[in-house]
Every structure is written in C-alpha cells, then in structure tokens.
Amino acid sequence: MSLMVKICGLREQMAVEQAVNAGARYLGFIFYPPSVRALRPDEAATLMADIPDNVGKVGVFVDPSDREIETVLALCPLDVIQLHGRETPDRVAQVALRSGLQVMKAIQVETADDLGALSAHVAAADMILFDAKAPRDGAAVPGGNGLAFDWQLLQNLTIDKPWFLAGGLNKENLALAVELVDPPGVDVSSGVERWPGAKDPAKLDAFLAEARRLADLHKAS
Numbered sequence: 149m150s151l152m153v154k155i156c157g158l159r160e161q162m163a164v165e166q167a168v169n170a171g172a173r174y175l176g177f178i179f180y181p182p183s184v185r186a187l188r189p190d191e192a193a194t195l196m197a198d199i200p201d202n203v204g205k206v207g208v209f210v211d212p213s214d215r216e217i218e219t220v221l222a223l224c225p226l227d228v229i230q231l232h233g234r235e236t237p238d239r240v241a242q243v244a245l246r247s248g249l250q251v252m253k254a255i256q257v258e259t260a261d262d263l264g265a266l267s268a269h270v271a272a273a274d275m276i277l278f279d280a281k282a283p284r285d286g287a288a289v290p291g292g293n294g295l296a297f298d299w300q301l302l303q304n305l306t307i308d309k310p311w312f313l314a315g316g317l318n319k320e321n322l323a324l325a326v327e328l329v330d331p332p333g334v335d336v337s338s339g340v341e342r343w344p345g346a347k348d349p350a351k352l353d354a355f356l357a358e359a360r361r362l363a364d365l366h367k368a369s
C-alpha cells in the first residue's frame with residue numbers, strides 16, 4: 149500500500165519545502181477569503197514556484213464562480229481544483245471541463261445520509277475527499293476545523309477513483325483511521341499546526357513519518 153498524503157492550508161515557504169521533502173503527494177492552498185489560511189493568488193504563486201512536478205498543487209475553493217477560479221489560474225499553476233462547498237455533481241463536471249484540471253470534490257460527512265449523492269459525485273469528480281461537517285456556528289468555515297467524523301461510515305467503501313480521508317487527523321489517530329477505513333490517501337491541516345494557519349515543523353514531520361510507517365507496515369503484512 150502507498151498512502152498518499154495531502155497537506156492542506158499551507159501559507160509558509162518553509163512548511164511547503166518541508167512537506168515536499170518529507171514525501172507529501174499533494175499540497176493544498178486555500179482560496180476562500182473567510183478562512184484564516186486564505187491566500188491571495190500572488191502569494192500562492194510565490195509558494196508554488198519551486199514545487200516539483202511529482203507533487204500536486206491543489207487549490208481549495210468553496211462554491212466558486214468561474215471568474216474566481218480563472219483569477220487564481222491566471223497566476224497559479226494548479227494541478228487540482230478542490231471544491232469544498234455545496235457544489236452539485238453537474239457543477240463539478242462543469243469546473244473540470246472549463247478548467248481542464250482534475251477536480252477533487254469534498255463530501256462533508258456526519259451521518260450515512262450525507263453519502264447519498266456519493267455515486268454521482270464519484271462519476272463527476274476525479275477524486276473525492278471525505279471531511280467532517282463544519283460546526284453549526286454561522287462563523288464556521290466548511291473545512292480545516294480539526295474535527296473528525298464517524299469513520300465507520302466509510303468502512304467497506306468501494307469507489308473506483310482516488311479518495312482521501314480528512315477531518316481531525318493527527319499523528320496520534322492516523323493508525324486507527326487507516327486501520328478502520330483503509331483509505332488510499334489522507335489529508336491534514338489543523339493536526340500539523342501550532343495554531344490555525346501556522347504549520348508546526350515537528351508535527352508535519354511526525355505526521356508524514358507516521359504515514360510512511362503505516363504504508364511500510366501494510367506492505368510487509
């Protein structure tokens with residue numbers, strides 16, 4: 149098993165370099181102004197300048213207009229557009245067609261009902277990311293909240309596209325999450341931070357080392 153790791157919400161050059169060197173497969177940059185992790189396109193372009201081709205650059209959007217996406221793409225060489233709002237499968241397909249890029253659709257999960265539209269999203273998107281629902285607080289943003297959902301809801305999931313488990317992951321709970329869900333990829337933001345928006349070098353390294361350890365364990369078994 150190789151476990152893909154996506155580190156999300158990067159804002160600092162050092163953290164970008166560290167995540168690349170420690171084996172992250174995807175790096176996420178937030179283009180949603182209400183988030184503390186949001187970047188302007190020019191700031192993100194600077195951070196992306198030296199990312200090698202084997203590491204995917206993911207732009208995270210929430211119910212974006214075509215114009216918002218085009219403004220980012222004019223400066224940022226994204227590989228993947230992550231849609232983290234209430235986008236329908238039709239909108240996901242439209243974004244993929246217009247941008248020519250891969251699209252990752254985030255599905256926010258609290259109960260089994262939240263998986264009702266999964267097959268339509270799988271058909272429309274190139275990748276799926278399962279995350280926890282945001283707290284029911286008007287000020288909450290839809291991701292990066294450090295909250296886990298009931299991972300058992302994803303047990304025995306078979307989907308024929310790459311997918312990621314996200315939401316409240318950290319070095320301590322990664323082994324249990326991987327054992328229960330066996331995801332092809334995992335995504336983390338808060339669990340590798342000192343505070344929202346500031347990645348912690350020690351936590352980043354520890355998370356990526358744990359992901360490698362789990363992948364090696366799986367290979368050996």
Ligand SMILES: O=C(O)c1ccccc1NCC(=O)[C@H](O)[C@H](O)COP(=O)(O)O
Pocket residue numbers: 155156157176178180183184185186208209210232279289290291292293294295314315316317335336337338339
């Ligand atoms: O991270 C944000 O600030 C954010 C804001 C709005 C939409 C999505 C956002 N993050 C998307 C991600 O992919 C996060 O990594 C994912 O929600 C998991 O976050 P965490 O629970 O903090 O590890």
